[in-house]
Amino acid sequence: MANLCSYGWNNQWQQLKNDLSYNELEHGRIISTHKTRYDVATTEGVLSCELTGNILYTKEPHEYPITGDWVVFQRFGELGIIIDILPRTNALSRKKSGTKASVQHFAANIHKAFIVQSCDANFNVRRTERFLIQIVDSGIIPILILTKADLGIDIDKLKQSLGKIGEKTEIFVTSIYDIESIDRLRKIINPAETFIFIGSSGVGKSSLINRLCDHQLLETSAISTSTGKGKHTSTRREIFLLESGGVLLDTPGVREFGLAVDSDDTIAETLDIDQLMGKCKFHDCTHTSEPDCAVLNAIASGDLDVGTYNSYLKLKREAMHFNETTYERRERERQFHRMVKEVIREKKSRDSSV
Ligand SMILES: Nc1nc2c(ncn2[C@@H]2O[C@H](COP(=O)(O)OP(=O)(O)OP(=O)(O)O)[C@@H](O)[C@H]2O)c(=O)[nH]1
Ligand SMILES: [Mg+2]
Ligand SMILES: [Zn+2]
Incomplete structure (x- = not known):
């Protein structure tokens, strides 16, 4: 019987489960999601689960379980039915690509996020900023990792180019060919904490996880009753366990981000x-053309990097656009619900007058 504490189950989760009166149900953690199926780590290995009709018909698809969620379920032979999702401590989200802005959550209940970039052409300060803002805004602690240090690139120069964000955030330099660099990283992965690896395709997220895992649980998903073939399928695992107890997430959702933040405070x-902004003459200064703008003055004096400033304007525009479209969508939904209620009311009054 596997101990779910290694996946991060603790007294607080147990308390939450009790408070919601789910004592009769089993609990488990989502280790990967498929279209209509979820692989759940349970006390008896990985169980393939589906959603109860209640979730399917009362929740929106963006409220369905995601990797990292703790769920309660009922077991029916080789299949589980997810009854509910325990309230998340946090979730990482991104703006769904396409014209309409809508948030897509892709990973839940995370303590720390590793922003992974490789020491080659992939390294990009602006991308680092984007990842950092989304992570901090989600209430997750960020850590920077520069991989492929063996490629012979001037690491100090790379670090310098990060400017202020490099000074504020912990940075680890790694190479899969340098065991000590992996050991240094392993030391900060605390037992029972959940870490997510974020970064573009090819930067070495999976390679790092492979090096960090001294021991990997080999499990196969349950026999598929939905296809009736009774065949073992291998699990596309997105959660990995370290022997020391750390939980590592490597999900495909993390490769590109559209900013999905509610206010521009986190960006600044x-x-x-943010401190410069407080010194502008006008409290509603847009920092673009106003006289006595502390931000523009700092650029002129060389105290503020113009690249950082341009990045701020761009990300702020993106966040503003995101919020407008989210607001419009919510407004449309509200109007639709009002209309539905009206129709029901009219029908009721018609029925009662017959
Ligand atoms: N030289 C060098 N190559 C590395 C290192 N880490 C990973 N690589 C190589 O980089 C390539 C991509 O590594 P992956 O671990 O698959 O990258 P990933 O970030 O998981 O990519 P996706 O799963 O597509 O998001 C592979 O060919 C690795 O062998 C490293 O430290 N040094
Ligand atoms: Mg990978
Ligand atoms: Zn200003």
Whole structure:
């Protein structure tokens, strides 16, 4: 019987489960999601689960379980039915690509996020900022990892180019060919904490996880009753366990981000220009053309990097656009619900007058 504490189950989760009166149900953690099926780590290995009709018909698809969620389920032979999702401590989200802005959550209940970039052409300060803002805004602690240090690139120069964000965030330099660099990283992965690896395709996220896992649980998903073939399928695992107890997430959702933040405060704070902003002459200064703008003055005097400033304007525009479209969508939904209620009311009054 596997101990779910290694997946991060603890007294707080147990308490939450009790408070919601789910004592009769089993619990488990989502280790990967498929279209209509979820692989759940349970006390008896990985169980293939589906959603109860209640979730399917009362929740929106963006409220369905995601990797990292703790769920309660009922077992029916080789299949589980997910009854509910325990309230998340946090979730990482991104803006769904396409014209309409809508948030897509892709990983839940995370303590720390590793922003992974390789020491080659992939390294990009602006991308680092984008990842950093989304992570901080989600209430997750960020850590920077520079991989492929063996490629012979000037690491100090790379670190310098990160400017203020490099000073504020812990940075690890790794190579899969340098065991000590992996050991240093392993030391900060605490037992029972959940870590997510974020970064573009090819930067070495999976390679790092492979090196960090001294021991990997080999499990196969349950026999598929939905296809009736009774065949073992291998699990596309997105959660990995370290022997020391750390839980590592490697999900495909993390490769590109569209900014999905509610206010631009996190953007200014992360880019370290929030204090400057407080010194502008006008309290509603847009920092673009106003006289006595502390931000523009700092650029002129060389105290603020113009690249950081441009990044701030761009990300702020993106966040603003995201919020407008989210607002419009919510408004449309509200109007639709109002209309439905009206129709029901009219029908009821017609029925009662017959
Ligand atoms: N030289 C060098 N190559 C590395 C290192 N780490 C990973 N690689 C190589 O980089 C390539 C991509 O590594 P992956 O671990 O698959 O990258 P990933 O970030 O998981 O990519 P996706 O799963 O597509 O998001 C592979 O060919 C690795 O062998 C490293 O430290 N040094
Ligand atoms: Mg990978
Ligand atoms: Zn200003």
